[in-house]
Amino acid sequence: MRTNPLAAVRNLGILAHVDAGKTTVTERILFATGTTHKRGEVHDGTTVTDFDPQERDRGITIFAAAVSCAWDGHRINLIDTPGHVDFADEVERSLRVLDGAVAVFDAVAGVEPQSESVWRQADRHGVPRLAFVNKMDRAGAVLDDAVASVRERLHPAPLVVQLPIGAEDTFTGVVDLLRMRALTWTDEGEANPAAPVPDDLRAEAARRRRLLEEAVAELHPGALEEFCDTGALGTGTLTGALRDLTRSGDAVVVLCGSAYRNRGIEPLLDAVLAYLPSPLDVPPVRGTGDDGTERRRPADPAAPLAALAFKVSATATGRLTHLRVYSGTIGKGDTVWDATARRPERIGRILRVQADRHAPLDRAVAGDIVAVVGLKSARAGSTLCAPDAPLVLEPPGVAEPVVSVAVEALRGTDTGRLASALARLAEEDPSLAVRTDPETGQTVLSGMGELHLEVAVEKIRRDHGMGVNVGRPRVSYRETVGRGVSGFVYRHVKQDGGAGQFAHVVLDVEPLDTPGAGFEFRSAVVGGRVPQEYVRAVGAGCRDALAEGPLGGHPVTGLRVTLTDGATHVKDSSDTAFRTAGRFGLRDALRACAMVLLEPVVEVTVTVPEDAVGGVLGDLAARRGRVTGSVVRAGATVVTATVPLAELFGYATRLRSRTQGRGTFTSRPTGYASAPAPAPTR
Numbered sequence: 001m002r003t004n005p006l007a008a009v010r011n012l013g014i015l016a017h018v019d020a021g022k023t024t025v026t027e028r029i030l031f032a033t034g035t036t037h038k039r040g041e042v043h044d045g046t047t048v049t050d051f052d053p054q055e056r057d058r059g060i061t062i063f064a065a066a067v068s069c070a071w072d073g074h075r076i077n078l079i080d081t082p083g084h085v086d087f088a089d090e091v092e093r094s095l096r097v098l099d100g101a102v103a104v105f106d107a108v109a110g111v112e113p114q115s116e117s118v119w120r121q122a123d124r125h126g127v128p129r130l131a132f133v134n135k136m137d138r139a140g141a142v143l144d145d146a147v148a149s150v151r152e153r154l155h156p157a158p159l160v161v162q163l164p165i166g167a168e169d170t171f172t173g174v175v176d177l178l179r180m181r182a183l184t185w186t187d188e189g190e191a192n193p194a195a196p197v198p199d200d201l202r203a204e205a206a207r208r209r210r211l212l213e214e215a216v217a218e219l220h221p222g223a224l225e226e227f228c229d230t231g232a233l234g235t236g237t238l239t240g241a242l243r244d245l246t247r248s249g250d251a252v253v254v255l256c257g258s259a260y261r262n263r264g265i266e267p268l269l270d271a272v273l274a275y276l277p278s279p280l281d282v283p284p285v286r287g288t289g290d291d292g293t294e295r296r297r298p299a300d301p302a303a304p305l306a307a308l309a310f311k312v313s314a315t316a317t318g319r320l321t322h323l324r325v326y327s328g329t330i331g332k333g334d335t336v337w338d339a340t341a342r343r344p345e346r347i348g349r350i351l352r353v354q355a356d357r358h359a360p361l362d363r364a365v366a367g368d369i370v371a372v373v374g375l376k377s378a379r380a381g382s383t384l385c386a387p388d389a390p391l392v393l394e395p396p397g398v399a400e401p402v403v404s405v406a407v408e409a410l411r412g413t414d415t416g417r418l419a420s421a422l423a424r425l426a427e428e429d430p431s432l433a434v435r436t437d438p439e440t441g442q443t444v445l446s447g448m449g450e451l452h453l454e455v456a457v458e459k460i461r462r463d464h465g466m467g468v469n470v471g472r473p474r475v476s477y478r479e480t481v482g483r484g485v486s487g488f489v490y491r492h493v494k495q496d497g498g499a500g501q502f503a504h505v506v507l508d509v510e511p512l513d514t515p516g517a518g519f520e521f522r523s524a525v526v527g528g529r530v531p532q533e534y535v536r537a538v539g540a541g542c543r544d545a546l547a548e549g550p551l552g553g554h555p556v557t558g559l560r561v562t563l564t565d566g567a568t569h570v571k572d573s574s575d576t577a578f579r580t581a582g583r584f585g586l587r588d589a590l591r592a593c594a595m596v597l598l599e600p601v602v603e604v605t606v607t608v609p610e611d612a613v614g615g616v617l618g619d620l621a622a623r624r625g626r627v628t629g630s631v632v633r634a635g636a637t638v639v640t641a642t643v644p645l646a647e648l649f650g651y652a653t654r655l656r657s658r659t660q661g662r663g664t665f666t667s668r669p670t671g672y673a674s675a676p677a678p679a680p681t682r
C-alpha cells in the first residue's frame with residue numbers, strides 16, 4: 001500500500017518567551033538536518049532565520065521566518081516566531097497556519113510570562129505542542145522545576161520522556177525513557193551512538209519510566225486497558241498514546257537539551273515526527289462559501305484549491321505572499337481567485353522559502369507552506385481559491401494597536417515617499433496602523449508597543465535612506481461606561497423637501513462586568529413596534545458611535561446597549577434613518593452617562609540582582625506600578641508588577657542604568673484599567 005506523501009509533512013512553529021532559545025533551536029535543527037553546514041549564533045549575528053539587519057543588530061527575532069528541512073524521510077516546514085510581546089501578532093498569524101509547535105522553555109526560568117501568552121494563543125488555535133526545556137547546561141537548570149512550572153502555569157499534563165544525564169556544566173545527554181537507552185553528545189555536539197543506560201541511572205530511569213506509564217494510563221483509555229491487563233505499557237502502546245494525547249491537547253510531551261551545545265536536537269526532531277500531526281491529521285479547513293454556508297476542504301491535492309495568505313513581505317525577489325495551501329494544488333502561471341478582494345490573481349513564481357533564500361517550485365500542494373511572487377491584491381489574511389469553487393477562510397485576528405507616535409520626514413520633499421513607505425509597512429504588518437490626526441494634520445503610526453514602532457521607523461530609515469522625525473510615544477486610551485442611563489430618548493426627524501427621515505429610539509446603556517470587554521447590543525422592544533431590519537440598523541448605528549467617546553474622542557468599549565422602545569413612520573422610516581438614530585442616540589446617551597477613561601496596563605516581570613531590588617521597587621511605585629509578586633530564582637530576584645503602559649516608555653534604558661546593565665524586563669498586556677483624571681486628549 002502506498003502511503004500518502006502528505007503524511008510525511010510537518011508544519012511546525014517554534015514558540016517561546018524572548019531569549020528562551022528559539023532561534024538557536026532552529027539553527028541547530030537546520031544544522032542537524034544538513035540544511036546548513038555551519039552552526040549560526042545569535043550573538044555573532046550569523047543565524048539563518050534572523051537575517052534582517054535589525055534582528056542581527058538587536059539579537060532578537062522580529063519577523064517570523066520560514067525554513068524548510070528534511071529529517072528521516074519527512075519534510076519539516078518550520079517557522080521561527082518572535083518572542084517579544086510587541087510582535088505577538090506575527091505569532092498569531094503564524095499559528096493560524098501551523099499544524100504543530102515546539103514550545104521552548106529556559107530550564108532556569110521555567111515558564112515565563114510570554115511563554116504563557118503564546119501557549120494560550122496556541123490553545124486558541126488548537127495547535128498541538130511538544131515542550132523542549134532548553135539551556136540544560138546553565139547553572140541552576142533543573143528539569144523537574146521547569147516541568148513543575150509547566151504543570152502549574154500552563155495546566156496540561158506534562159509527560160517527561162527523558163531523564164537528563166549530568167547537570168549544568170556536565171549535562172552531556174539524556175536517557176530516552178521510551179527505548180531505555182542513553183543518548184549522549186561529544187563536547188563538539190556530535191551525537192554518540194545510542195548506548196545502554198549507565199549503571200548509576202538505571203534505577204532512576206526505571207522509576208521514571210514507570211511514572212510515565214502510570215501517567216499515560218491515567219489519561220488514555222487504550223493504554224489503561226493494557227496497563228490493567230499486564231501491569232505495564234509496551235513501548236509501541238506508549239508511543240501511540242503519547243501521539244494521541246499530544247494531538248488532543250490533553251498532555252504535552254516534554255524533552256530537554258541544550259541547543260547552544262547542540263545536545264538534544266535529534267531526539268526533538270524524532271519526537272516531532274512521532275507525535276505532532278501531519279496535514280492529514282488535522283481537521284479539514286473550514287470556510288464560508290459565497291452563499292454564506294460553511295464549506296470544508298480536505299488536505300487533498302486533487303480537491304479544489306483553498307489557500308490562506310498569512311504574511312506579505314517585500315524582498316529583493318519582489319513582493320512575496322506567504323501561503324498555506326490547505327487543499328488542492330497551485331501551479332506556476334495558474335489563475336486563482338482572491339476571494340477576499342473578489343478578483344482573479346495570477347500566480348507568477350512559487351518559491352520554497354529558506355529564510356532569505358528561495359528555491360523555485362513548479363507547484364505547491366495541500367499541506368505546503370510556500371511563497372508566491374506576482375500577487376497584487378492578496379494581503380495577510382486573504383483567501384486564494386479555485387475560481388469555480390470560491391470560499392473565504394477565516395482570517396487571523398488583528399490586535400488593536402496600543403501605542404502611537406507622530407512621524408514626519410526630516411526633509412519636506414520626502415513627505416510623499418514617507419507616506420508610501422508607511423503604507424507598504426502597514427500592508428506587510430497588519431498590526432501597524434497609519435492615520436492622519438484630524439486636529440494636528442500629523443501622520444500617526446500606531447502599533448503594539450514602543451519596540452514595535454521603533455523597529456518600523458528604523459526599517460524605513462534603512463530601507464529608504466530617509467531621515468524621519470519621531471514624536472513622543474502615546475498610549476491609546478479607551479472609554480467605558482461607569483454609570484449608565486435608562487430610557488434615553490432620541491428622535492431623528494428630517495423634513496427638507498423630498499422624502500423625509502423618521503426614526504425614534506429609546507436606549508438603555510449599562511456597563512459590562514469587565515472593563516474593556518467589548519460591546520453588546522440587544523432589543524427588548526415588544527409588539528413589533530420596531531421591525532427587525534430597523535433593530536439591526538440601530539445596532540449598526542450604535543457600533544458607529546463607539547468610534548469616539550465623549551471624554552476625549554477615544555474608542556468606547558465595555559458596554560451593553562438595549563433598544564427598549566421606538567416608533568416608525570409609514571413613509572419616512574428607513575434603515576438609514578434608524579442607523580442615524582442609533583448613532584446619534586448612543587452618542588448623546590454616552591454624554592449623559594458617567595464615563596471612565598481607560599488606559600492599557602501591562603504586567604512586567606523584572607529580573608534584577610538582589611542589591612538593586614530596592615531601587616527597582618521604588619521606581620515601579622513612582623510609575624504607578626502595583627507589585628504582585630517577588631521570587632528569588634537562580635540568584636536573581638524576579639519581581640512582577642502591573643504598570644500602566646504610559647509609564648513604561650523609556651523603562652528599558654532606566655532599568656539598565658539603575659542596575660548597571662544587570663537588570664532585564666519583559667512585559668505583556670493584561671488589558672485596560674481606569675486612568676487617573678483629567679482625561680488626556682488624543
Ligand SMILES: Nc1nc2c(ncn2[C@@H]2O[C@H](COP(=O)(O)OP(=O)(O)OP(=O)(O)O)[C@@H](O)[C@H]2O)c(=O)[nH]1
Pocket residue numbers: 016017018019020021022023024025042043059060061062081082083084134135136137138257258259260261
Ligand atoms: N547556556 C545556553 N544558552 C543558550 C542556549 N540556547 C540559546 N542560548 C543563548 O540564549 C540567548 C537567546 O537565544 P535565542 O536563540 O536568540 O533566543 P530566542 O528565543 O530566539 O530569542 P528572540 O528571538 O529574541 O525571541 C542567546 O545568547 C543564545 O546564545 C542553551 O542551550 N544554553
